[in-house]
Amino acid sequence: MTTPWSPRHDIRRPIASRVAAPREPVDHARIGQRVVRRRAKGMDAAAVARALEEARFDARQDSRHEHLADDTRGRAELAEWERIDQMLTDAAPGTVYDPDADDVVQTELAAEAAAAAREAELREAARIAARADDLQALRELGTLKQAEPREGDEAVRDELARRAGGYIPVDVDA
Structure with missing residues (x-):
């Protein structure tokens, strides 16, 4: 029986094309900050305050679990919510968060x-x-x-x- 494709052992590809390029390490803190910024876009001070309270609650819950003790993303998200909350608190009433500004x-x-x-x-x-x-x-x-x-x-x-x-x-x- 013949196959419509050539057998695997006939395929000769150089090894370099199969080796993955080295990747830069993942920065979980930056990922957390970007997630918060995307979520906060268009939120006013009250919505950011509610999200900040949720983040604080999540941080308290995470502190009870040993495997989440060194969660850099969670800490970065909480810090970013706090920064955005402070920024909107200092801004004029009715201001919404815009990462471009x-x-x-x-x-x-x-x-x-x-x-x-x-x-x-x-x-x-x-x-x-x-x-x-x-x-x-x-x-x-x-x-x-x-x-x-x-x-x-x-x-x-x-x-x-x-x-x-x-x-x-x-x-x-x-």
Whole structure:
């Protein structure tokens, strides 16, 4: 009997494609803060006060259970409800919570964007250094003329020139 697909042992995939990319660790406190902010959006001071009382009740209940003693998300949620409650208490009557107008939220978003930009720059610098290492190895083997040019090789060429003290060998310049 034949199957409509090829047998599993015929499939040859490189191992790297099956390996998951490393993930950043989960920050339960940030998750808790974001959940509270989503729930609080559009709430007035009275609704936030009721939600704060519910969060305090949940914290008291959690304190009775040993496995919830180090619950960072619960503590972060309670702290965020308290912060939002204080913010709306100090605001004009009838004000509703809007994360887009919250200075703390906007500061956190700006910091996250700056960190993401720095990480992207670091990844690009690592990619350039790795490609420069590859081209340097090919040059040492005498096979650089056989290398396929890639997008972004101008930056790699500059990196090789920097490593050589400003001197650009003829095979790299080609």
